[in-house]
Amino acid sequence: MDIEERIKLVLKKPTEEVLTVENLRHLFEIGAPLQHYIGFEISGYIHLGTGLMAGAKIADFQKAGIKTRVFLADWHSWINDKLGGDLETIQEVALKYFKVGMEKSIEVMGGKPEKVEFVLASEILEKGDYWQTVIDISKNVTLSRVLRSITIMGRKMGEAIDFAKLIYPMMQVADIFYQGVTIAHAGMDQRKAHVIAIEVAEKLRYHPIIHNGEKLKPVAVHHHLLLGLQEPPKWPIESEEEFKEIKAEMKMSKSKPYSAVFIHDSPEEIREKLRKAFCPAREVKYNPVLDWVEYLVFREEPTEFTIHRPAKYGGDVTYTTFEELKRDFAEGKLHPLDLKNAVAEYLIDLLEPIRKYFERHPEPLELMKSVQITR
Ligand SMILES: Nc1ncnc2c1ncn2[C@@H]1O[C@H](COP(=O)(O)OP(=O)(O)OP(=O)(O)O)[C@@H](O)[C@H]1O
Ligand SMILES: N[C@@H](Cc1ccc(O)cc1)C(=O)O
Structure with missing residues (x-):
């Protein structure tokens, strides 16, 4: 090479x-x-x-x-x-x-x-x-x-x-x-x-x-620091300055468990966390779900990412680049709920080998339950 x-x-x-x-x-x-x-x-x-x-x-x-x-x-x-x-x-x-x-x-x-x-x-x-x-x-x-x-x-x-x-x-x-x-x-x-x-x-x-x-x-x-899923402390964010400050503060962190998906989370936990995630319709500037799509789903481009929707809401749609998906989201052609569901299923698939490993070897997670997480 x-x-x-x-x-x-x-x-x-x-x-x-x-x-x-x-x-x-x-x-x-x-x-x-x-x-x-x-x-x-x-x-x-x-x-x-x-x-x-x-x-x-x-x-x-x-x-x-x-x-x-x-x-x-x-x-x-x-x-x-x-x-x-x-x-x-x-x-x-x-x-x-x-x-x-x-x-x-x-x-x-x-x-x-x-x-x-x-x-x-x-x-x-x-x-x-x-x-x-x-x-x-x-x-x-x-x-x-x-x-x-x-x-x-x-x-x-x-x-x-x-x-x-x-x-x-x-x-x-x-x-x-x-x-x-x-x-x-x-x-x-x-x-x-x-x-x-x-x-x-x-x-x-x-x-x-x-x-x-x-x-x-x-x-x-x-x-890149992946964003946490929580709502920012102030919304809407008005200036570029404010935006930068908030982004650094809003990274996914283990000390803010509600902001994070953990690698061993169950499918139910992943779906629940995404359902509650901050993801306002048409918002592309500060949107943690879109951030995950950009850095996880479309780490390699082109990649096929299909979002399943009932026919009455437009039927299935497949994107190959992040920019296409972001444009549709900004124009209101892609609903937050459909995006959240697709991201949840993507993560459930991606993390399956880790989940399965910990199901077969529960000792590490049992150890974690017994320790006091102070920070
Ligand atoms: N949200 C994130 N996205 C990408 N990388 C991260 C993220 N959070 C931490 N890292 C990186 O992982 C490494 C270890 O970070 P650290 O142990 O501080 O994790 P943390 O979960 O954010 O902890 P804390 O709860 O103390 O904030 C560092 O290189 C850090 O930059
Ligand atoms: N400061 C790092 C941890 C770290 C410690 C020592 C190092 O040499 C490197 C990284 C963190 O908080 O995530």
Whole structure:
């Protein structure tokens, strides 16, 4: 596969941003080690955003010949008070639930889970000179910048926090260098950590990434944040500014279970969640159901997506691109209820292998029921 095709795979939906494409091309051209990673805190259930958006990109990276890694951020979850802030519970959930949930998510998105390396943060950070790397990075970042970057923990700027939470962003940057990551991947909400990594790359003394004597800058790949299904806090949204703010705040999140479809949800739960979803007729600017259609159903285009309707409402209709479907929706030719039903059935089909797996192996979900999900 030539370099341009590999770049196309990295840029493919749901990628929203690559920092930078030039640097990515450079990595391919010089034959640098292509080591990807995406990190996750360990807390509640895996949803479509965490499982399928990340899974889709992992599948693309594998096709582009990039080594993929999922980083189970147990220490970071402890710092961020997840699962009662109990490290042992966090590690048990990471290995017995999260790993298998991610493997299944990667598989339904066309990736090869057996080729993904799963690394528990404590495996690397309890040994060697990890903390030296953390200090090296910290010496190159101002306190005000660290304070601004706590949004990568799902915290609000200015929120009252304990001191350990200021170490977390520096650890997240160190994770990249310490593991020799050349392709750092996450959702858009994590970009602050990656921008710091790119900026400090050339200044580091401990664990810079070196190839043939050249200090490499990591490439950051950020995927789209799938919207949650809930109604926005303010409606209608008036300005472009307001729109941007609300979109970031409205991402699907495990701490807002009503906003999310989880990968193990039953068909009844999926139908019910979609029935209640925010999806005003003709609204194409802020519409979570359309957002899911754009990034899940039409990740590959053209794709045939059929919406079944009774003959009196126009009969079945098949779309091959998102733009066609969006146009009909905007013109009122496609009713929200018909769209919601079709999306629910699409997800029920897509998630069937995961549901079936958990029916045969209920232990991970039983473990999840027994833990206290604190954040
Ligand atoms: N809605 C989403 N769509 C796409 N990616 C997401 C979404 N939510 C989280 N991610 C990505 O998944 C990874 C893990 O995120 P995280 O553990 O914060 O998930 P979360 O469910 O949003 O948690 P929280 O409840 O703390 O908000 C990050 O790379 C993040 O950007
Ligand atoms: N900050 C990430 C989790 C993470 C932790 C450490 C990392 O190295 C990478 C990612 C999140 O909240 O989802």
